[in-house]
Amino acid sequence: MATNLTIRDAAEADLPAIVEIYNHSIASRTANANRDPVSVESRREWFYAHSPERRPLWVAVEGERVIGWIGLADFLPRYAYHITAELSLYVAPDRQQQGLGAVLMERLIAACPGIGVENLISLIFAKNAGSIRLHEKMGFDRWGYMPQVTELDDIRRDVVIMGRCVRSPA
Structure with a gap:
């Protein structure tokens, strides 16, 4: 990992970069259930639904x-x-x-008890082996499997539910 990496709360000025990264995942057809690219304007409400105190949105810069x-x-x-x-x-x-996903997940997992989150859930296309491996590396388990619950480009896809309990020990 680069030494000049900063992880911080996302600002509205970051939204174009967030959307660009997100849209690339749409085009790849491996990590996103959207069919068409999204616009910055269409993601504003989503952006403002996040809050540092409860549902953070962080960027790696x-x-x-x-x-x-x-x-x-x-x-x-x-x-x-x-x-x-x-x-x-x-x-x-x-x-x-290159390890960035693990760095981001590690930091988020550590923050969860302080923001009232006890469980994390990720919905992942079953064919996305890289994301499933990352989640397993970060202590997530398979909590569920949903066969053929998505259809994208006339292809049915299975979804794996990965979960991890992150509550503070009592």
Whole structure:
């Protein structure tokens, strides 16, 4: 990992870079269930749904360039699920498989008890072996498997639910 890496709360000025990284994952068809690229404007409401106190959105910055991001979202909107959050992690194509994902996940996992998150969930295409390996490396287990629940480009895909309990020991 580069020594000039900074991880910080995302600012609205980071949104174009966040969207660019996200859109690359759409084009790859391996890590994203969207069919078409998204716009910065269409992601504003999503951006403002994050908060450092409850559902953070962080960017990894090298020099002045955003090279990855990680964020939490409500897993389900009903109150009882407030202790569980869905994790999203995206890394710029030229920075993948260099350890950045693990660095971001490690920091987020460490922050979870302080923001009231006891469980992390990730929904991953079953064919995305790299993401599944990263989650396993970070202590996630397979909590579920949903066969053919997505359809993208006329192809049905299975989804693996990866989960990890991150609550503070009592």
